[in-house]
Amino acid sequence: MNRPLEAGLAVLGAAALVLVAWAAPWLKFVLTLALAKGIAVLGILLLLRAGQVSFGHAMFLATGAYTVAFLAPEMPEALLLLPLGALFGTALGLVVGLFVARYRDIFFGMLNLALSMVLYSLLEKLYALTKGTDGIRVAGLTFAGAQPAREIQEWIMFALALGLALGFGLLVRAYLGSPMGQALAGIKTRETRLEFMGVPARRVLLFAYVLSACMGGTAGALVAMTSRHVTPQLAYWTSSGELVFIAILGGAGSALGPFLGAVAFELVRVYAAAQVADAWQMILGGVLLAVILFAPGGVWGILAARFKARA
Amino acid sequence: MTHALTRRQAILGAATSGSLLFAGGNAGAQQKPAELKVGICTFLSGSASVFGVPAKQAAEMLFEEINKAGGIGGVPVRPYFVDEAPGTDHLVGEYRRLVQNEGVHIIFAAISSGSCLACTPLSDEMKKTTLLWDCGTQRIFEEGNHPYAFRTQGYGAPEVLAPLLYLLKHKPDFRSLAVINQDYAWGRDSWEMWKAGMDALKPGVRVVAELFPRLGATDYSTEVTRLLASRPDVILSTSWGGDLVTFVRQASERRLFERSTFVLPVAEASLQMLGRTMAAGHVIGARGDHWNNHPRPKDPARLAKFVADYRARFNEYPIYPCHHMAQAISAMQAGFAKAIAAKGGGWPNDEELANAFRGLTFDTPTSSITLREDGQGLEDQIVGLSTFTDRFPFAVPKDMVIFPAAMVSTPVGQKSVEWMKTLKPDILAQMPAAIAG
Numbered sequence: 001m002n003r004p005l006e007a008g009l010a011v012l013g014a015a016a017l018v019l020v021a022w023a024a025p026w027l028k029f030v031l032t033l034a035l036a037k038g039i040a041v042l043g044i045l046l047l048l049r050a051g052q053v054s055f056g057h058a059m060f061l062a063t064g065a066y067t068v069a070f071l072a073p074e075m076p077e078a079l080l081l082l083p084l085g086a087l088f089g090t091a092l093g094l095v096v097g098l099f100v101a102r103y104r105d106i107f108f109g110m111l112n113l114a115l116s117m118v119l120y121s122l123l124e125k126l127y128a129l130t131k132g133t134d135g136i137r138v139a140g141l142t143f144a145g146a147q148p149a150r151e152i153q154e155w156i157m158f159a160l161a162l163g164l165a166l167g168f169g170l171l172v173r174a175y176l177g178s179p180m181g182q183a184l185a186g187i188k189t190r191e192t193r194l195e196f197m198g199v200p201a202r203r204v205l206l207f208a209y210v211l212s213a214c215m216g217g218t219a220g221a222l223v224a225m226t227s228r229h230v231t232p233q234l235a236y237w238t239s240s241g242e243l244v245f246i247a248i249l250g251g252a253g254s255a256l257g258p259f260l261g262a263v264a265f266e267l268v269r270v271y272a273a274a275q276v277a278d279a280w281q282m283i284l285g286g287v288l289l290a291v292i293l294f295a296p297g298g299v300w301g302i303l304a305a306r307f308k309a310r311a
Numbered sequence: 312m313t314h315a316l317t318r319r320q321a322i323l324g325a326a327t328s329g330s331l332l333f334a335g336g337n338a339g340a341q342q343k344p345a346e347l348k349v350g351i352c353t354f355l356s357g358s359a360s361v362f363g364v365p366a367k368q369a370a371e372m373l374f375e376e377i378n379k380a381g382g383i384g385g386v387p388v389r390p391y392f393v394d395e396a397p398g399t400d401h402l403v404g405e406y407r408r409l410v411q412n413e414g415v416h417i418i419f420a421a422i423s424s425g426s427c428l429a430c431t432p433l434s435d436e437m438k439k440t441t442l443l444w445d446c447g448t449q450r451i452f453e454e455g456n457h458p459y460a461f462r463t464q465g466y467g468a469p470e471v472l473a474p475l476l477y478l479l480k481h482k483p484d485f486r487s488l489a490v491i492n493q494d495y496a497w498g499r500d501s502w503e504m505w506k507a508g509m510d511a512l513k514p515g516v517r518v519v520a521e522l523f524p525r526l527g528a529t530d531y532s533t534e535v536t537r538l539l540a541s542r543p544d545v546i547l548s549t550s551w552g553g554d555l556v557t558f559v560r561q562a563s564e565r566r567l568f569e570r571s572t573f574v575l576p577v578a579e580a581s582l583q584m585l586g587r588t589m590a591a592g593h594v595i596g597a598r599g600d601h602w603n604n605h606p607r608p609k610d611p612a613r614l615a616k617f618v619a620d621y622r623a624r625f626n627e628y629p630i631y632p633c634h635h636m637a638q639a640i641s642a643m644q645a646g647f648a649k650a651i652a653a654k655g656g657g658w659p660n661d662e663e664l665a666n667a668f669r670g671l672t673f674d675t676p677t678s679s680i681t682l683r684e685d686g687q688g689l690e691d692q693i694v695g696l697s698t699f700t701d702r703f704p705f706a707v708p709k710d711m712v713i714f715p716a717a718m719v720s721t722p723v724g725q726k727s728v729e730w731m732k733t734l735k736p737d738i739l740a741q742m743p744a745a746i747a748g
Contacts, residue, residue, distance in 0.1 A: 269397070
């Protein structure tokens with residue numbers, strides 16, 4: 001896949017999203033959430049490059065979301081809350097990463113899962129602080145001091161999510177092209193060789209982990225500011241599973257994959273729920289099975305294969 | 312491939328924007344719509360579907376009935392069901408879809424308190440009348456003002472206070488109590504309110520155990536052991552659904568019911584499933600007054616018909632979420648009737664519709680409910696002692712006390728927990744006499 005094509009696809013995709021959001025106002029909300037989740041999945045993609053699957057990445061998303069929910073009453077400025085959400089996600093990522101970056105494969109995945117469930121339990125049980133499973137409402141955000149009407153605010157959130165998605169996409173592309181990013185693939189194939197070359201594998205993985213946590217925190221802040229209500233469900237293992245699901249659905253071949261996956265996931269879910277309210281899980285499961293069986297490269301894999309065939 | 316992608320999205324965009332044209336705006340004179348669309352948020356999957364699915368069945372049955380009788384104001388009604396199981400961020404997306412894409416006229420939301428807390432602010436923003444048809448959290452109207460939201464049934468405070476008052480009357484000399492509630496918001500909230508009320512009305516009760524097993528737990532053996540060992544006079548549990556069934560089965564196997572008096576404010580929905588396993592002589596509630604053996608229903612024929620129709624169709628007795636759904640539907644009928652009459656036969660817009668609900672009184676099969684000025688419905692509560700009769704193959708209450716809603720509900724503008732702390736024992740003197748049933 002050459003560079004201009006990928007860039008062109010990204011621009012086209014972004015334009016298509018704007019068009020859909022403009023044509024169907026209710027989809028704007030769904031797409032904003034999809035873009036936010038795509039950013040979190042982009043972080044998972046980094047770890048997938050190193051052959052590691054995190055089953056607990058929702059903890060960073062929840063951290064970002066609860067940062068917004070806790071701070072919003074005192075400081076409702078969205079443009080400050082967003083970087084703060086990312087910052088807290090990054091900080092947690094550094095602390096957790098120092099520890100989990102020593103482990104590989106199933107141990108890495110399970111430790112992440114365990115830690116995210118610890119966060120879930122804390123959010124649920126510290127009832128006086130977090131209001132438990134009913135969650136906290138995020139009310140009255142301001143944007144650069146102004147409090148716009150609902151319609152405009154939805155557009156601002158959509159634009160923020162789209163801008164951040166493009167920004168992080170470029171960042172991840174550059175990172176994966178750099179020696180640090182290339183070393184991730186080395187962890188996947190043969191870690192010992194990496195060490196022989198004098199590259200510390202643990203530090204390489206830690207850096208990727210912290211970067212992915214930062215994206216998770218950003219995504220969480222976006223989710224909280226869009227849905228305006230946070231619950232511990234965000235940190236539950238099913239939410240982490242959803243992120244991995246999206247990563248598989250989108251395909252790990254490109255920085256565009258997570259966003260293709262997230263948009264496909266949210267649209268399938270929304271349309272399945274609208275068509276058959278009692279059996280939407282079956283349709284979603286069927287889609288995942290079909291992807292695993294017939295398109296192991298995900299949505300991106302299908303697109304890339306088409307291009308190769310044409311070129 | 313880029314073409315295929317954009318083409319698909321273009322079709323999608325065209326389809327959705329096309330259907331939006333039919334959604335209709337709110338400005339100007341309101342045309343009578345071809346159908347009255349009702350968005351209904353309920354649990355169609357997950358553990359709370361034990362409430363959601365029967366309620367959906369009741370809604371389908373009643374909507375058919377309404378349409379057979381000519382609809383509301385001559386307009387047929389059509390439900391749009393939405394599953395609230397995937398969580399709040401999905402549900403608020405679905406709420407937007409219902410309003411902006413399907414063009415629903417009114418929304419029923421929801422079973423989960425978390426869902427209601429997320430949906431009510433949205434009702435303010437989108438100016439869409441929203442009936443909170445089942446959720447019980449006291450936070451909704453105590454923490455904010457929601458001009459478009461109305462709760463057509465009781466809520467946490469009366470549902471906790473009525474069983475507490477009943478217990479104080481029935482067993483005034485109890486000295487120790489244990490609580491075993493599900494570990495989530497309702498379990499915590501209900502215990503906080505109970506504790507505040509109990510400490511005000513009967514200070515000095517020793518709380519020997521506070522147990523909060525996981526929501527959806529399947530094994531209560533450690534909890535039962537603890538309760539057997541601590542020998543409380545009274546065991547309170549506001550658990551519901553499968554959790555309560557499992558707990559009661561495991562507790563009754565180990566004869567916990569013979570040692571302590573249970574207070575189960577949400578027992579009604581689980582009693583059919585429990586059958587004869589439920590012990591007699593314990594305090595049971597129904598989150599309202601809608602027991603199958605209601606001693607003096609306002610409209611006995613309507614209650615009998617509702618129960619008989621539901622049983623004929625679904626081969627089980629209706630449980631309280633079915634009644635809560637029926638209440639919301641009654642409220643919707645009365646609200647539309649009032650709004651249409653106020654407009655001299657014209658179709659109301661969103662604001663006129665919401666105004667019609669303020670202070671509305673509507674009939675339910677068992678009594679009538681008034682929506683007070685903050686939007687909260689005043690639903691009577693019936694609490695009684697579990698017993699078995701020839702009429703039902705499961706436990707029903709006897710010695711029932713009908714608590715008037717106004718007596719057990721937190722006054723407008725006050726917070727439930729704070730209000731409970733100010734209760735005086737003379738409230739017991741206001742309690743109506745028990746009806747044998």
